[in-house]
Amino acid sequence: MTAELLLPWILATPFLGAVGVGYTGRWPNLREAVSLSTAAALFALVVLLALGASAGGQTTVVLAEPFPGLPLALSREPLGLLFALVASFLWPVTAVYAIGYMRSHGEGHQTRFYAAFAVSLGATMGIAFAANMLTLFVFYELLTVATYPLVTHAGTEEARRAGRLYLGMLMGTSIAFLLLAVVWTWQLSGTLDFTPGGILNSDMGGAALGVLLVLYVLGTGKAALMPLHRWLPAAMVAPTPVSALLHAVAVVKAGVFTILKVTVYIFGLDLIRELAAAEWLAYLAGATIILASLVAMTRDNLKARLAYSTISQLSYIVLGALLGIGAGVVGGSMHIAMHGLGKITLFFCAGAILVAAQKTRVSELDGLGRRMPLTMLAFLIGALSIVGLPPMGGTWSKWLLVQGTLDAQTWVLTAVLLASSLLNLMYLVAIPLRAFFRPPAGLSDSKGIREAPLACLLAIAVTASGCVLLFFCADPLFRLAEGVIR
Amino acid sequence: MGFVDHLPVLPVLVPLLAAPLCVLLESGSRAWWAAVFAAWLSLAAASALLWQVSNSGAVSYALGGWAAPWGIEYRVDLLAGYVLLIVASIAALVLSYARLSVAQEIPCERAAQFYAAFLLVLAGFSGIAVTGDAFNLFVFLEISSLASYTLISMGKDRRALSASFQYLIMGSIGATFILIGVGFLYMMTGTLNMQDLAARLPAVFETRTVRAGFAFLTVGIGLKLALFPLHLWLPNAYAYAPSTVSAFLSATATKVAVYALLRFLIVVFGVEFSFEEMPADVLFLVLGLAGMLSASLVAVFQDNVKRMLAYSSVAQVGYMVLGISLASATGLTSAVLHLFNHALMKGALFLALGAVVYRVGAVQIRDFAGLGRRMPWTMAAFVIGGLSLVGVPPTAGFVSKWYLVLATLEKGWWPVAGLVLLGSVIALVYVWRVVEAAYFAQPRADVTALREAPPSLLVPIWILVGANLYFGLRTDLTAGIARRAVSTLIGGAP
Incomplete structure (x- = not known):
């Protein structure tokens, strides 16, 4: 099949799945089957598109044309393909996990949950394959709206407050800053197409372009750059599958993906290197990396600690994009996949611990390694991948990012990256270690192995082995990411 | 003359004749049928007219066979046809929706009069759109205004009466100012035909009379427009009027006033005089921004949702006026575009509120508790309408916002663009207060029996949402x- 045919179907499949979930809501088994097969079908379609990548040729599929000369359009491009592959691969895995989690945790409103989940993935596909900034913006907003009911799923006062922060920060920044930046770009250059080498050039005025870049980066609230990060820890009130796929992979990666797209295809790396604003923002990202790690160390709630770790890791990618260096962009792009796999493993484990042992705090985990050895082993693998130690996939992306900072001769940022890895080691790897080596605190409930439901374990096994696999077979990913800067 | 030649007069004539018919029919339901038929007939005529104008240029119609500039000329250009389409289609949808809502909110012996007054408002608005005569415009403005005072006073709440009276006073002052303005122009030129005025005015631009006339017209229309700070009549009037009236007026009344403003500023006086010799641009820029921000902020603190949307209307008028103040092609386009899009979003929102009134009986924020579950379709319509108001893609509101921001950036006024977007963020706050109440608040004990609104209400709402x-x-x-x-x-x- 050609890309013209595949792209609309990739976009439509999740939405059709959402409708199917809505109609089969009365029969939970059928509903989960619809959800799972939609997820699998989407992944198959994205893989088909990826395999056709070598066929080459730029194809653009126009969906609608709300403004003359500025359509809503999809096209295939390496960075988007990489992002879509990661998100669509992890969706079926998460769907399997969600079945085990949602049922054994006794969550309500599951039909609404699965439908909103599918719509969120549809919006993610729209972001990944957007052919221009307008399309990306439209799906970016749709993703915010579609994930809102997931964040507020519990319906409690806490969920409501988190939802308010979520919507307020994400939609507020995107309307106030990102939309302004998009319209401004359109007014300056007369196009919003993602063009290799960028569509802006330095005769448009350095100061104006600097302001524009700041608007773009701050407007992309989903990238959780400090001080616009508060929504992410708040969103952890959502059920774990949401935190795992959406708030470790789809939503937050959509944010950093937007920043990568803007730097590579709107500004162009050459222009980014010239802008002083890019350097300041890179230091802001560096500050976020360290500060978020420090905050993570103080968090005892496991999901909150993971959320701050995500904030820190997202800024790695933002930093890579803002260096204006090829290695930084490639490293950042690869980090989308590497961090995605690592962090989703950690969240799956956190959910499994919640379901099987009803524990949410790090301090309660002492000795849990004896009850849940598989889960804790997977946690260790995921944590090592995020730290960037071999033999885990995270090694390569961190390597490239460090190389990027060396190429750019920003020694401070190099130091930041290395220091942050040490911090990661302290607050992430320490968790499985204390679970294995410390004696259990309570005496009563430590008898025998009691793991999470099989569906959850299966998903954990897939993502954890993915972390290892990507160390040995990182080449296809690298070549895809390299295509971004060519 | 064939039938097609009479097309320009039909959108005015049909409702004007159907209005007394409604009174004669006495019974509410028969009057409703007559009104709906008349409204859809006007819509058909308006659509045909727009199609004709769009293909073959402006149409001129000499009323009673008296040629302009002596007789009254109806002149339908593209803008007039476009406004006519907005007015007629909203009227047709609102009237189709009205039967159950009116039967509940209006005493049945007055229902026929209600429909008659409704049609008179429609006739007045259509007349303003098609007329090419300055004095005739004033006449139609008064027809529509007087009829809308009656409509508002029919609201169930006793405060409707005082709201209507307040509107009557303010509206009459506005009308008087317009009349004085038209009189001044007539004094200097001896003509009332707009085309003729446009041709003769430049010779006397320097006189104080013409400048005073310009000022009187601007202020008078500003009152009708609910331009900040002349908007004080609007929140109460929309809050206490019957649901259908709020929907119809909020979607059309200010639009027609904006149209009248455009007519006078751009056609009669011309861009050069209005924006370069007279300070209309600065005036509208400041007042538009002030209205946009202050009314949005006030809307955040309203507990009556109808009143909240009324303040939002004042804010949206600010957006349109801001577009006009830019005096550029893109700016004016954004204003004219927003006429249409705002009619769609406010129409949908107020009709959804009407459905809530129909089932719950009140529209305080606390009355929305639990409605997300009980009235899913109504509330989903409210959410989409609300998102359109905020300007979230892919809704009509986003397109309006895009053009307005683009127009301000073209001028290089990026602080203004920032303020426009800030207004959108504030809109998100007030819309979301309602959404949170509907989906998260614990429903009161007595709403368990509440059901979704009937299809005759839902269909028009969802046509507008679509x-x-x-x-x-x-x-x-x-x-x-x-x-x-x-x-x-x-x-x-x-």
Whole structure:
């Protein structure tokens, strides 16, 4: 099949799945089957598109044309393909996990949950394959709206407050800053197409372009750059599958993906290197990396600690994009996949611990390694991948990012990256270690192995082995990411 | 003359004749049928007219066979046809919706009069759109205003009466100012025909009389427009009027006033005089921004949702006036485009509120508790309408916002663009207060028996919601005609 045919179907499949979930809501088994097969079908379609990548040729599929000369359009491009592959691969895995989690945790409103989940993935596909900034913006907003009911799923006062922060920060920044930046770009250059080498050039005025870049980066609230990060820890009130796929992979990666797209295809790396604003923002990202790690160390709630770790890791990618260096962009792009796999493993484990042992705090985990050895082993693998130690996939992306900072001769940022890895080691790897080596605190409930439901374990096994696999077979990913800067 | 030649007069004539018929029919339900029939007939005529104008240029119609400039001329250009379409289609949808809502809110012996007054408002608005005569415009403005005072006073709440009286006083002052303005122009030129005025006025631009006339007209229309700070009549009037009236007036009344403003500023006085010799641009820029921000902020603190949307209307008028103040092709296009899109979003929102009133009986924020579950379709419509109001893609509101921000950036006024977007963020706050109440608050004990609104209410609501989404993606009709209408109006001027 050609890309013209595949792209609309990739976009439509999740939405059709959402409708199917809505109609089969009365029969939970059928509903989960619809959800799972939609997820699998989407992944198959994205893989088909990826395999056709070598066929080459730029194809653009126009969906609608709300403004003359500025359509809503999809096209295939390496960075988007990489992002879509990661998100669509992890969706079926998460769907399997969600079945085990949602049922054994006794969550309500599951039909609404699965439908909103599918719509969120549809919006993610729209972001990944957007052919221009307008399309990306439209799906970016749709993703915010579609994930809102997931964040507020519990319906409690806490969920409501988190939802308010979520919507307020994400939609507020995107309307106030990102939309302004998009319209401004359109007014300056007369196009919003993602063009290799960028569509802006330095005769448009350095100061104006600097302001524009700041608007773009701050407007992309989903990238959780400090001080616009508060929504992410708040969103952890959502059920774990949401935190795992959406708030470790789809939503937050959509944010950093937007920043990568803007730097590579709107500004162009050459222009980014010239802008002083890019350097300041890179230091802001560096500050976020360290500060978020420090905050993570103080968090005892496991999901909150993971959320701050995500904030820190997202800024790695933002930093890579803002260096204006090829290695930084490639490293950042690869980090989308590497961090995605690592962090989703950690969240799956956190959910499994919640379901099987009803524990949410790090301090309660002492000795849990004896009850849940598989889960804790997977946690260790995921944590090592995020730290960037071999033999885990995270090694390569961190390597490239460090190389990027060396190429750019920003020694401070190099130091930041290395220091942050040490911090990661302290607050992430320490968790499985204390679970294995410390004696259990309570005496009563430590008898025998009691793991999470099989569906959850299966998903954990897939993502954890993915972390290892990507160390040995990182080449296809690298070549895809390299295509971004060519 | 064939039937087609009489097309310009039909959108005015049909409702004008159907109004007394409604009174004669006495029974509410028969009057409703007559009103609905008349409204859809006007809509058909308006659509045919727009199609004709769009294809073959402006149409002129000499009323009673008296040729302009002596007789009254009806002149339908693209902008007039476009406004006519907005008015007629909203009227047709609201009237189709009205039967159950009116039967509940209006005593049945007054229902026939209600429909008669409704049709008179429609006739008045259509008349304002098609007329090419300055004095005739005043007459139609008074027809529509007097009829709308009656409509508002029919609200169930006793405060409707005082709201209507307040509107009557303010509206009459506005009408008087317009009359004085038209009188001054007539004094200096001896003509009332707008085309004729446009040709003769430049010779006497320097006189104080013409400048005073300009000022009187601007202030008078500003009152009708609910331009900040002349908006004080609007929140109460919309809050206490019957649901259908709030929906119809909020979607059309201010639009027609904006249209009248455009007519006078751009056609009669011309861009050069209005924006360069007279300080209309600065005036509208400041007042538009002030209205946009202050009314949005006030809307955040309203507990009556109808009143909240009324303040939002004042804010939206600010957006339109801001577009006009830019005096550029894109700016005017954004204003004209927003006429249409705002009618769609406010129509949908107020009709959804009407459905809530129909089932719950009140529209305080606390009354929305639990409605997300009990009235899913109504509340889903409210959410989409609300998102359109905020300007979230892919809704019609986003297209409006895009053009307005683009127009301000073209001028290089990026602080203004920032303020426009800030207004959107505030809109998100007040819309979301309602959404949170509907989906998260614990329902009161007595709403367990509450059911979804009947289909006769839901269908018109969802037609408007669908239009909000459709015109967010396909803008040939809205932005396309707006752009063409503006370029014919300003005739190649910047």
